[in-house]
Each structure stands twice: as C-alpha cells, then as structure tokens.
Amino acid sequence: MQTSSSVGAVGALVVAGTEANVAALGPLIERALEYEQAARSVNTRRAYAAQWKLFSAWCSDFGLESLPADPRVVELYFTSRAGEGKAPATMKTSAAAIAYHHTEAGHASPCSDARVRKALEGIRKQPGQRPQRQAAALSVPQLRALVRTETDDLTALRDRALLLVGFAAGLRRSELVGLDVGDITECPDGLRVLVRRSKTDQESRGREVGIPFGSDRVTCAPRAWRAWLDASGLTSGPAFWGVRRGKLTKRLCADAVARVVKHRADAAGLVSTDLSGHSLRAGLCTAAAASGKSTTAIMKQTGHASATMVARYVRHATLFTDNAASGIGL
Secondary structure, three states: OOOHHHHHHHHHHHHHOOHHHHHHOHHHHHHHHHHHHHOOOHHHHHHHHHHHHHHHHHHHHOOOOOOOOOHHHHHHHHHHHHHOOOOHHHHHHHHHHHHHHHHHOOOOOHHHOHHHHHHHHHHHOOOOOOOOOOOOOOOHHHHHHHHOOOOOOHHHHHHHHHHHHHHHHOOOHHHHHOOEHHHEEEEOOEEEEEEOOEOOEOOOOOEEEEEEOOOOHHHOHHHHHHHHHHHHOOOOOEOOEEEEOOEEEEEOOHHHHHHHHHHHHHHOOOOOOOOOOHHHHHHHHHHHHHOOOOHHHHHHHHOOOOHHHHHHHHHHHOOOOOOOOOOOOO
C-alpha cells in the first residue's frame, strides 16, 4: 500500500522526468515502499492505526479537522483522554500515531507544538494518574504447573515448548512467535536461539540467546523443543504454529502467546487475570534477579536496551531478601 509521502515522491518524479523514466524506476519505487513499511513493526502499525481511528472519531464528533489538526485541538483531545483515565503509555502511543499520520501526509506534527508537549507533561504529573499496568511475573513454580499437563497431544507439546522457550530466553511475544525452526539450533549445552529482529533492534542486526538444559525434565526448554519438533515433523518455516484438530494451521500471532498462558493457567487452577504473554519475560527477569544473577547477565539474555527496566524486576525480586527493616531487632 502506498503511503502519501511515497505518492508525493512519485508525483515529483513525473514532473521532474519523463514518464518513460518513471516507468523504468517502477521496481525501485515498489521496493522503496516495502522499505517504508518495514520501518515499523506490524504491531506498531496496528497500534498507530487504532489510535488514529480514535482521534479521528473524536474530532468528527466535535466537527473538528483531524488532518491537519490544530495543536489546540490535539491538546483538548489529550485532556479528554486524561479525563477518561487513560494510562501514560496509551497517551504516548496516541501522540506517536498522530505525529506519524501528519508527517506521512506532508504536514508538521501538531504534537511538536509546545502547548501539546506541556499538556502531556502536566497530565503525567497529575496526582493519582493511573500508572502503567505491569503484567504479573510468572514464577518458576507457576510455570511448572502450566507445563505439567496430563496429555501429550500436539497442542500440549506446542504449548510446553512455547512457554519454556519464551521463559528461558526472556523473549518478547513478537520475538517468540517470529522465530523460525532454523533460528533454533540444538547443541551440547542446550539451545542457541537467533532473535533476528526485536523492538529494540529495528535494523535486524540480531542477537543470539543461549538456553541451557534444565535440571528438571518438566521445565527443560531444550527437551520440550525436541519433543515438539518430533511430534510436528517441522524442519523449516515458523517455529510455533496454530493447531486445529491435530493439524498445523499457520504461524502463531503475538496475541496467541497470551491466550496460551491464560488457558494453561486456568487449566492448572491458577488465577490468570493478571497474566499475559509478557509474564514469561517478566518471570525470567524476576527469577534471575532473585537467584542473584547480575543486571548485565539478565540484559544479555533479554536484550533490554536499558538497565532501568531490569532494575524494576530486581527491586521486586529483592523486596524482602534485601530489606532494610529485616534483622534489626523489630
């Protein structure tokens, strides 16, 4: 699909050159459009589309222009969203979506206006502003309960491999379902996992993650991966597939990871309300911190670009083990 900026570029070529030249450049133009689309992940584009739809609908309700939007209109929109109790992360995504659609259409971003930036900053600093909800970290005992199933059908084997590889590697949902069979190599020490692209690696430089053999066969990711390969017969293509009536369907999407986590939690008799696909990654960070692993070691496994987020997991894991109020005679 052509973006407005690409359409404008093609139009400029028609004016500057001959139609014959433009026709000859056709393959390059198509490739350029593909590069533009690849600049943002599928999840990012989906989130931007959803937020833009909400902003456009709000403008329409009040008879206001959404493109281009006056900065004062955007300021009022965020004020309205704040009144609805929207989380800071949602507001940030909304601002990015509005800015993106404006620049794509050749307009200046209204979100760059000082009034909008100050309004967003003020909203974030308001007392009682709802903090971003964090997914509950899945503990090792909980993970063991999730993968200890009574059956060994194709779905159960897929779920076990998905959960254990995702947890042990500390992967994001998109990274986990984006893996291909060829990205996971069995070796004497366990598994070598090549994460080709991630949220913090948009240039696809890639990183390699090691998953050692587990001391417990039930929670051993390398053994679970081998069992899934043997049962599915996979030799190439996506690492994790949907399963319907015992047959493979298509590559799992990121949202499917959350569904698997919740389904297995419910089956194990656990409360799944606060669990999500991110609970696997959060669980690895928390368990590693509790066992004394360094922040550097955790970041090497998870691919976190900043130690700030990892520090939050460390603080949570050591809340009582390294507590100033303990052991002082109280």
